[in-house]
Amino acid sequence: MAANKTLLMLPGDGIGPEVMAVVKRVIEWFARRRALRFEVEEGLIGGASYDVHGTPLADETLERARAADAVLLGAVGGPKWDGLEFSRKPERGLLRIRKEMGLFANLRPAVVFPALAEASTLKTEIVSGLDIMIVRELTGGIYFGEPRGIEDLGGGERRGFNTLVYTTSEIRRVGRVAFELARKRQGRVCSIDKANVLEATVLWREEMARLGAEEFPDVALSHMYVDNAAMQLVRDPKQFDVIVTTNMFGDILSDCAAMLTGSLGMLPSASLGAEQDGRIPALYEPVHGSAPDIAGRDLANPLASLLSFGMMLRYSFDLQAEADLIDAAISNILASGLRTADIMQPGKAKVSTSVMSDALIRELDKLAAKA
């Protein structure tokens, strides 16, 4: 089945290629053992693209991303490209592909695997059983608002500026995604803003409230200021079901939520656009960055990438059983005590990316034999 589905894999920089290699092995496993075939193409993004094309995202790569059924991305950035002019920096490639593919809804689920509850820096009882979904607006807000820039005021004085801007439709379309998700979960949405200070988020709050009342009266909607939300996430994270928030607040809060799960190396994400001709543009990537300090050393945690691949199976191809298989394999190998360095705990076995990857394939074999 799904023989003609094409995936564009963009490994990017740093640990990106290493974690994507693990995903590739799992894709091959599904082809071999489950007759589930994807056509996998590869492309460049970030610094890797800059080194070849002189730009962090070539137009041709963007076209291939648009044509693919889904995009799988590793990570971008690294000290090698720190000195580049702003528009050529690796991160610009990532921001451009999100914007140009219209991926306005970024789903970042923070789920604590039972075996990792003790790996969190927070007390076990605070995080065990945690399952929250952060929906981050991804193509608007201060990340993209105009005007922006750094200008020279003369006399050694400069002025840097960005614009926080949201329109009704931008707020409502991401709100809808959050409300729909809540309906399949515990039926609660918490919208996070800074409406006590920022007008753009006064509008955010008003539009979320109106959308909730008009289209989702069955979903319980609450509002919270972002500073309080940051505190509540570490005080009592289980109070949340679905969180919906702006681009920058979502960036910050999702890193915070990641640590509840034990490590940034555990958090997957899906970025989705609006349905067009029966297809939803989609990009899947781990929330972690390119981790240049450990790149190329077989130390990276591949689980966030694999979980992102699982999200792809779920959201782009409705392959729930296959996605469940991945989740179960990960859960089981964590329960068996294997840990990459970032989630290492006393008494567990510290393993490399490749050993973790071998174990995953073996676990998938075992689960498939049982099914």
Ligand code: IPM
């Ligand atoms: C993320 C990252 C990106 C962002 C960077 C790399 C541009 O931090 O996906 O959270 O800020 O969106």
Ligand code: MG
């Ligand atoms: Mg971030």
